[in-house]
Amino acid sequence: MSEIYHKIIQMAEEMKPDLSKQRRCLHQYPELGWCEMRTSSLIARKLKDFGYDEVLVGKDVCDAASRMGLPPQEELELQYRRAEKQGADPEFLPATRGGFTGVIGILHCGEGPTVALRFDIDALPLTETLEPSHLPNALGFSSRNPGVMHACGHDGHTTIGLGTAKILVSIRDQLHGTLKLIFQPAEEGVRGAKSIVEKGHLDGVDYVLGAHLNGGTDKTAGSIGAGRGTTLATTKMDVTFSGKAAHAGMSPEKGKNAMLAAVTAVLNLHAIPRFGDAATRVNVGKLTAGSGRNMICDHAKLELEVRGNTAEANQYMEDYAHRIVCAAAAMHDCKVKTEFVGSAKCSLNSPELSELVRKVILEKAGIPTLSSPDGLTGSEDYSYFSERVQQQGGQSCYFLNIVHCAGPFHNPEFDFDEVGLVNGVKAFSVMSANLMNA
Numbered sequence: 001m002s003e004i005y006h007k008i009i010q011m012a013e014e015m016k017p018d019l020s021k022q023r024r025c026l027h028q029y030p031e032l033g034w035c036e037m038r039t040s041s042l043i044a045r046k047l048k049d050f051g052y053d054e055v056l057v058g059k060d061v062c063d064a065a066s067r068m069g070l071p072p073q074e075e076l077e078l079q080y081r082r083a084e085k086q087g088a089d090p091e092f093l094p095a096t097r098g099g100f101t102g103v104i105g106i107l108h109c110g111e112g113p114t115v116a117l118r119f120d121i122d123a124l125p126l127t128e129t130l131e132p133s134h135l136p137n138a139l140g141f142s143s144r145n146p147g148v149m150h151a152c153g154h155d156g157h158t159t160i161g162l163g164t165a166k167i168l169v170s171i172r173d174q175l176h177g178t179l180k181l182i183f184q185p186a187e188e189g190v191r192g193a194k195s196i197v198e199k200g201h202l203d204g205v206d207y208v209l210g211a212h213l214n215g216g217t218d219k220t221a222g223s224i225g226a227g228r229g230t231t232l233a234t235t236k237m238d239v240t241f242s243g244k245a246a247h248a249g250m251s252p253e254k255g256k257n258a259m260l261a262a263v264t265a266v267l268n269l270h271a272i273p274r275f276g277d278a279a280t281r282v283n284v285g286k287l288t289a290g291s292g293r294n295m296i297c298d299h300a301k302l303e304l305e306v307r308g309n310t311a312e313a314n315q316y317m318e319d320y321a322h323r324i325v326c327a328a329a330a331m332h333d334c335k336v337k338t339e340f341v342g343s344a345k346c347s348l349n350s351p352e353l354s355e356l357v358r359k360v361i362l363e364k365a366g367i368p369t370l371s372s373p374d375g376l377t378g379s380e381d382y383s384y385f386s387e388r389v390q391q392q393g394g395q396s397c398y399f400l401n402i403v404h405c406a407g408p409f410h411n412p413e414f415d416f417d418e419v420g421l422v423n424g425v426k427a428f429s430v431m432s433a434n435l436m437n438a
């Protein structure tokens, strides 16, 4: 048993330069949610070459109708063309056309538990800083896709997934059970996980593990944190108000002012009474409206989100928000359409698995571990995975891969210490070996 860990650690140490190279290559070609076509094709290529028994791509990964916040078809087609030009794998690229991104690699190792590992692969709509001291600039691996950046470390997550895949396939004769590596699209905006769960890929999974790079400018050494793993439930909505245009001087009374409906909604959304027993959040992050100074505005759109640390609190916020936008539209005789473009559940780690993660990673991988404190920080659609697995009596742990970061997450200056790559590979590999070699 201890030999298996020894081999994992040795292989992980040896692949350090390859991990950096892989991550930097992915960093140069960031792709937004449902557009990770180049990325998906390259992941599938690697898994196939590693010898995975099954490599699922395209429509076999996500349930088409459950994909949330899908970009328009023209945009998806543009991204497909770009992926073609940017060196996507020709065998696997066609399956991604139309926003069918994500990859699942499966290893069948006989009788034993089914273990799923989740890695998210998408980037953010951000422009990377031009600051010469920013490491990706200094070393020449900054984003080549204007307005898109891996500013949340998912280039690292993808790399960790591939490194883990390589190690686990090489020790497959010592593993018992089924291993599923899930490379999930569209985590940003919590849009992708649901479609993978709906496709049934988490059914029958006994253990699911996920992780996120974490840390700040004050952190120096790498560590792994696993605690209760609480994340906020959230609902993301796009709300469109449709009114009627009219001349603002001649006949304003003939118009129906969509802008007034929208701004009425914004002020009232931020005034939703807070929930007594739980933490809640609401934010309207974007408002676009109108076409010119002397016209009554006939079109306005809000992008908003609500959150709650319990399912009920989030539902309360969602229902209240829905009522407000409908009432605001009625006030100004406009029509309103609400589109649900993303959602996540509350997630909780299984205490037993969390404890095992801390123990095994410390003892077998030699990485310092800590019990990460509860924080009401963000939302994660990994929660769809954990919920499904726990509902079936399985266990889930979402842990933090803590490293020094050059700037805040979701920021043009973001970069992370690549020690997180090798730590991530070690953590996922020793945990899989522990769960499948018992």
Ligand SMILES: [Zn+2]
Binding pocket: 152, 153, 154, 187, 212
């Ligand atoms: Zn992220």
